[in-house]
Structures are given as C-alpha cells and as structure tokens.
Amino acid sequence: MTRKSGRVLALAGTLLLILLTVSSCARNRQEPIETRSAQQIYLDAEALLADGQPRDAGEMFSEVERLYPYSEWAKRSMLMSAFAYHEGAQYAESRSAAERYLEFFPADVDAPYAQFLIALSYYDQITDIGRDQANTFEALQEMRDIIERYPDSEYAKSAQLKFELALDHLAGKEMEVGRYYLARGHYTAAINRFRVVVEDYQTTTHTPEALHRLVEAYLSLGLTQEAQTAAAILGHNFQGSTWYADSYALLTGRGLEPDNAGDSWLNQTYRQVVKGDWR
Numbered sequence: 001m002t003r004k005s006g007r008v009l010a011l012a013g014t015l016l017l018i019l020l021t022v023s024s025c026a027r028n029r030q031e032p033i034e035t036r037s038a039q040q041i042y043l044d045a046e047a048l049l050a051d052g053q054p055r056d057a058g059e060m061f062s063e064v065e066r067l068y069p070y071s072e073w074a075k076r077s078m079l080m081s082a083f084a085y086h087e088g089a090q091y092a093e094s095r096s097a098a099e100r101y102l103e104f105f106p107a108d109v110d111a112p113y114a115q116f117l118i119a120l121s122y123y124d125q126i127t128d129i130g131r132d133q134a135n136t137f138e139a140l141q142e143m144r145d146i147i148e149r150y151p152d153s154e155y156a157k158s159a160q161l162k163f164e165l166a167l168d169h170l171a172g173k174e175m176e177v178g179r180y181y182l183a184r185g186h187y188t189a190a191i192n193r194f195r196v197v198v199e200d201y202q203t204t205t206h207t208p209e210a211l212h213r214l215v216e217a218y219l220s221l222g223l224t225q226e227a228q229t230a231a232a233i234l235g236h237n238f239q240g241s242t243w244y245a246d247s248y249a250l251l252t253g254r255g256l257e258p259d260n261a262g263d264s265w266l267n268q269t270y271r272q273v274v275k276g277d278w279r
Helices: 003-030 038-050 054-067 072-087 091-104 111-123 134-149 156-183 187-200 207-221 224-238 242-252 265-273
Strands: none
Touching: 038 054, 038 072, 054 072, 054 091, 072 091, 072 111, 091 111, 111 134, 111 156, 134 156, 156 187, 156 207, 187 207, 187 265, 207 224, 207 242, 224 242, 224 265
16 A cells, blocks of 8 residues: 555545544434433534534533533533633623532632633623723622632733723723813812722823823812822823823913922822822
8 A cells, every 4th residue: 555545545534533423413413412411412512612603502511510410521511601601702691600610619620710701701791981881890800809819820810911901991981081071171070080090090001191180170270289299299100201291381381390289189199109108
C-alpha cells in the first residue's frame, strides 16, 4: 500500500466515524428523552451547543438535572446549562442555574466560575448611561464578591477589570445628569451630581472633568472659595490635563488662584487627597 493510499483510507475512516457519531446523536434526539441515559442527554446537549444552538443546549442540559438529579452528570450539566443559557443571552436562566450550582457545591473547584457567570449575567446587560443602571449596580456587587471570595482564582483579574469599567459607567451616568443641570443653570443640582463622582467614584476617568465642572458651577454661584478648592484638588492630581488648564483660566480670569480656601466638603477632600490626612 502506498503512503498516499494509506492517508486516503485514514481520512475515509475519520469521516465515517464522524458520520456515525452524528447519526447516533440524531437517533438519540428522536428517542423520548426519558429513555436516554444521563450521558446520552449530556452529549446531545454538547452537540447542540457546538452546532450553535445554545438555548436548546441549555434546556437539554437542564433535562439531565431533572431526570438524574443525583448523578455526576447532573452536576456537570448544571454548570453547562448556566454557560449555554448565557451564550444564548438568556441571562435570568443562566443566573438561576449558576446559583443552584453554588447552592449545592459552594466549595467546588468550579464555584468561582459559577459566581463569574452570575456576575456576567448582569454585566452583559449593562445599557447606555441614558437608561436605568440597576444591572450595573448588581454587576458591581457580584464582581466584588468574586474579588473578595476568590482572590486567587483565574476570574479575579477579569472581575476587577469589569468592576472598574462598571464603576466608570456609573460615574458617566452622574456626569451626564450633572452636565444637563449645569447647561440649564441648575447649579446646585449639578454640584450634587459632580460631588458624587468626586467622593464615590474618584478612581474613575470622570473625576478630572467633575472637578472642573465644580469650578464652573461654583463660580456661577459666586462661591469663589469652593471653586478655588476644587481647582486646587484638580491641579494636584491632574495638573497636565486640559480640564485643569480650563479651570485655571477661569480662575485667573477673575483674579483668583487655585487654593484650599473656605470651609466646605471640598476642604475635607483636599486634606485627604493632597495632605493625606484621613482623620
């Protein structure tokens, strides 16, 4: 036998095996599900997932859990159904399956992944900042749980990154509302929004602009000392930013300089951020 003919026979054998496997799966799916073994149902579900049918796969994995609740296949299927449902954008179903997994196997090696799927079920539903941010808050809590409960897991780093992105998203929501009020001359309402960013979301990318907008709002109200303090904090942390350049121009245009002046909530922030005094 030549080397070429040997390769042809090997290829033919591989194709035959694939056809037999597909045929077997097809026959299995035609049989009543109650007559199939846990392993058969599990493999059928895997085939559906590989075939780009995650929702059907999720339901099939769930059938293993229903028909063989105390088997090892049920344990596998519980987590796989959570994954399949998530792939099919059925986030409530995915979360429910992952929560059941954690309820039954809280100390299992795959528990961090189940927790990560729960967090993703909220994170992947985060909408633009113009809409309700309930999912963002839930995602933050679940990502924090991963970071705190499973700090050494392979999902902790991804959870930390997504936590910071979700936090930035919430800060962006506050900034959008604050800008809206500022543009319409509702300065006190605007200040309240920018204050939230400075105090609660100070590690996000929106902090420099929030401090500059505070300078704008306070100057519009004639509260020059507050404006000076906001600019001082901005200059200490983001001196090279365009936001500080704009704030500095606003102040010097009125004969003022950035300074820790007066006695407002910003003075405490100044002491903490600039002086390092957290008492």
